[in-house]
Amino acid sequence: MEKIVVQGGARLKGRVKVHGAKNAVLPLITASLLASRGSVHIEDVPLLEDVKTITETLNSLGVEASLGEDSVTINAENLSNTAAPYELVRKMRASILVMGPLLARKKHASIPLPGGCAIGSRPIDLHLKGFEAMGVQFEVSHGCVEGFVADRLKGANIYLDFPSVGATQNLMMAATLAEGRTVIGNAACEPEIVDLANLLNAMGARVRGAGTDEIRIDGVDFLRGTEHTVIPDRIEAGTYMVAAAITRGDVFVEGAISEHLVPLIAKLREMGVSVLDGDNGIHVSAKGDLKPVDVKTLPYPGFPTDLQSQMMALQLTAKGTSMITETVFENRFMHVEEFKRMNAHIKIDGRSSVIEGGHKLSGAEVKSTDLRAGASLVLTGLVADGITEVTELKHIDRGYVDLVGKLQKLGATISRVKIGEEAETVQQVTFA
Numbered sequence: 001m002e003k004i005v006v007q008g009g010a011r012l013k014g015r016v017k018v019h020g021a022k023n024a025v026l027p028l029i030t031a032s033l034l035a036s037r038g039s040v041h042i043e044d045v046p047l048l049e050d051v052k053t054i055t056e057t058l059n060s061l062g063v064e065a066s067l068g069e070d071s072v073t074i075n076a077e078n079l080s081n082t083a084a085p086y087e088l089v090r091k092m093r094a095s096i097l098v099m100g101p102l103l104a105r106k107k108h109a110s111i112p113l114p115g116g117c118a119i120g121s122r123p124i125d126l127h128l129k130g131f132e133a134m135g136v137q138f139e140v141s142h143g144c145v146e147g148f149v150a151d152r153l154k155g156a157n158i159y160l161d162f163p164s165v166g167a168t169q170n171l172m173m174a175a176t177l178a179e180g181r182t183v184i185g186n187a188a189c190e191p192e193i194v195d196l197a198n199l200l201n202a203m204g205a206r207v208r209g210a211g212t213d214e215i216r217i218d219g220v221d222f223l224r225g226t227e228h229t230v231i232p233d234r235i236e237a238g239t240y241m242v243a244a245a246i247t248r249g250d251v252f253v254e255g256a257i258s259e260h261l262v263p264l265i266a267k268l269r270e271m272g273v274s275v276l277d278g279d280n281g282i283h284v285s286a287k288g289d290l291k292p293v294d295v296k297t298l299p300y301p302g303f304p305t306d307l308q309s310q311m312m313a314l315q316l317t318a319k320g321t322s323m324i325t326e327t328v329f330e331n332r333f334m335h336v337e338e339f340k341r342m343n344a345h346i347k348i349d350g351r352s353s354v355i356e357g358g359h360k361l362s363g364a365e366v367k368s369t370d371l372r373a374g375a376s377l378v379l380t381g382l383v384a385d386g387i388t389e390v391t392e393l394k395h396i397d398r399g400y401v402d403l404v405g406k407l408q409k410l411g412a413t414i415s416r417v418k419i420g421e422e423a424e425t426v427q428q429v430t431f432a
């Protein structure tokens with residue numbers, strides 16, 4: 001078991017490069033299941049735990065999927081198995097994204113119900129309702145949801161009650177091989193949806209309207225292999241932008257795309273942070289007191305829930321009262337109790353949190369409750385008095401490649417140590 005040890009006080013400076021997006025690459029990998037001819041090769045793949053899990057899931061379906069240093073190659077010509085194993089699905093909710101491709105190619109899919117997680121109950125009803133409209137029948141038994149369709153999937157008009165990212169992706173993938181046209185209304189508009197549509201179209205699909213709230217897909221008979229490069233991770237980029245602001249630092253976030261980060265940039269500027277769009281990246285710098293701001297998370301192009309806890313960390317350092325309203329997940333304030341251990345003054349009122357900024361933060365032992373919460377505790381540790389120790393790193397490892405190494409290069413006093421060996425390493429950190 002390991003933990004991250006951070007000594008607060010360093011002002012971050014320099015350049016940090018973002019990796020390919022976790023939330024884009026997971027659906028891209030499952031979309032490769034749709035190719036019955038040739039291999040799909042994906043570049044700029046972040047070697048995260050989630051990427052390893054989804055690759056293993058494909059292997060368990062009889063598919064050749066191999067990870068390189070920053071790429072993955074998938075040949076699904078011999079896709080044989082249509083039942084995903086529980087031990088992989090329970091590790092990662094995005095495993096549900098094998099369902100659309102399996103139903104489209106094999107007319108059958110059996111997936112263990114992923115269950116709730118720290119941030120909410122996260123049902124899959126919108127996925128299932130959409131598949132039903134395409135002719136799939138479902139049975140739920142022994143903790144698994146099993147879908148069958150006698151013939152080819154049928155194109156359908158599907159309206160999503162909420163613009164679910166996963167449901168949009170799953171239905172979009174299934175529709176590429178369905179008979180006729182599928183229209184997904186109130187679709188999610190995230191950049192990761194556009195990236196998926198681009199891959200599908202390069203594989204021979206006919207997907208139009210991705211990035212708007214109405215996606216039209218005309219089914220084709222088969223899809224083939226291709227090559228694709230993943231978009232940069234806007235949430236990783238946003239995390240480093242907040243790291244620059246919270247330490248009143250000066251950082252160039254290489255690869256960050258400003259069009260994908262409009263709400264974060266707007267809020268940072270409102271707080272008094274300088275954000276400049278540069279050549280292939282975003283330059284963030286801050287000095288002195290920041291102003292409080294109110295933030296409401298929303299589906300894209302609204303403020304992303306995946307940057308909510310990082311923003312809260314920053315609000316803790318602003319002078320005055322800020323508010324965050326979380327509208328996407330019903331239980332995404334688990335980090336608040338951990339922040340409070342660091343002398344944060346926060347009150348939760350239903351789906352909102354009121355953050356009283358400007359109190360001196362103090363280092364403490366805290367634990368990650370989800371991957372973004374883990375990163376936010378590290379960010380808070382960068383400005384807290386003394387040493388912060390963050391445990392439960394399995395969450396952070398799901399979503400950040402080399403968080404510690406990247407922060408070290410920016411000048412943070414931070415290290416990752418085995419629990420039990422900390423005394424020596426903390427000394428190294430303190431006096432390095």
Ligand SMILES: CC(=O)N[C@H]1[C@@H](OP(=O)(O)OP(=O)(O)OC[C@H]2O[C@@H](n3ccc(=O)[nH]c3=O)[C@H](O)[C@@H]2O)O[C@H](CO)[C@@H](O)[C@@H]1O
Nearest residue numbers: 023094122123124125126127164165166167305306328329
């Ligand atoms: C791997 C991946 O890309 N994960 C992202 C994806 O998750 P994910 O695709 O799971 O998120 P969704 O957009 O589906 O979920 C948003 C909300 O809709 C609800 N819902 C969803 C599906 C459904 O069938 N029924 C239902 O009620 C969820 O419980 C949640 O409250 O989008 C989220 C919202 O931007 C991000 O936080 C996650 O990082």
Ligand SMILES: C=C(OP(=O)(O)O)C(=O)O
Nearest residue numbers: 023093094306371372399
């Ligand atoms: C919630 C997240 O991911 P997932 O949907 O994979 O749990 C996230 O990336 O912040």
